Amino acid sequence: MRERTPLPVPLWSPSASPDGKVSRATGGRVRVLTGDDTRALHKLLDADPVGNTSVAAALQQRGTAAVGKGRQSALLLGIDAAEPHSGADRRLISACWLGSNIIPVGADPTTAKQFGRAARALRRRVSSIYGRSEAVLALFEATGWSNHREVRAHQPLMVMYQEPEMRPLPGVRPSKPEEFSAVEQACAAMFTEELGFSPYDHGASQYRDRIRGLIQAGHSLIAVDPESRQITFKAEFGSVTEQAVQVQGVWVNPLWRGRGMAAPGMAAVVNYGLRLAPRVSLYVNGYNTPAIRAYERVGFQHAGAYSTVLF
Structure with a gap:
């Protein structure tokens, strides 16, 4: 199998709608969240209030999971549970903040890799990826980006x-x-x-x-x-x-x-x-x-x- 050549973090590439790029890059597994997902996202964030403080604070300020205004506004990506859900909300199993920073939420290495592929497809320039270790390292690997300054792989989270x-x-x-x-x-x-x-x-x-x-x-x-x-x-x-x-x-x-x-x-x-x-x-x-x-x-x-x- 031919080894993939690492790529640098790209300059931002404009796109009228990120939904198609995200769907194609992840085989439809990842989607861009909308205002209708706000309640479900709050539930996901509440499962780990210490690990998710940054995204929870940003959501609290914005008031919605919908894409922000402006060409380079942050957006939120999500992955739903595979099984049908009869409740009023879709059951998000993981999410990802994608703005000047990338922050996975409730992601395991498998879902984090999907977010990495989506981030690569969206071609946004970011200053950092941070969050729970396993998810961050898997997400970063999936992007294929190579021009990072440093990887700080172990940073104790304390409370x-x-x-x-x-x-x-x-x-x-x-x-x-x-x-x-x-x-x-x-x-x-x-x-x-x-x-x-x-x-x-x-x-x-x-x-x-x-x-x-x-x-x-x-x-x-x-x-x-x-x-x-x-x-x-x-x-x-x-x-x-x-x-x-x-x-x-x-x-x-x-x-x-x-x-x-x-x-x-x-x-x-x-x-x-x-x-x-x-x-x-x-x-x-x-x-x-x-x-x-x-x-x-x-x-x-x-x-x-x-x-x-x-x-």
Whole structure:
């Protein structure tokens, strides 16, 4: 059998309707979801509120499973159960968010491969694929895309349901609109250190709008040194639903590292997060042993693993 040559992630290719491309690429197994699928999609997301926080938050904001407005708007793909279903809703067994990121939902390796074939056929340029490990790695393999920056195959997913016993870091609080410039600098420093490239490479205005939105929503938390007025610690709630909060962007200013701030800072973040939802989760690179140990000291429990493919 002739081996298939890997392909780069394509530039976006316009198509009046993605339905035909998806159906042909998957033999009719995958379809583009519509507004009528919203209720069924909510049920699927509710089966794994910790693993599905990002997509659940996006669906909550959009209010519908239908394709968004605009040529490059995100869409949702779905696979139905093979057996007939007598209920009012189709029984979705898995789904996939496809926008600037690709996020499989409730997918096993077999269904994830179908989503990978659909993503390849739709020819959308993406910045990452992330989510539960088995699904992400199978989906990525099925795309055949080769020009990825990095595959982070093991990222422990961790969760807390109760306030930490550890004393929280004093002074952690929501950032203020007038602190935008300092928060932006801290976020950009963390992003560059974590991913190895600037967040502005993918659009400066979009990145700044994202930070402003987090500040306005009260989802950006910081601690500030009273003397220098520098941000010493920060974190954000990247996704928030009624069932779970997912923390992102945890960062300690290099000038304050080695002082034991990470764990107490996260204790404060968890306390804030539990005011918004009954679960606070995060995922962390498997090689970052100090961070994992710090989260375990706070009280985070392991809840499986994520993988991320960066482009």
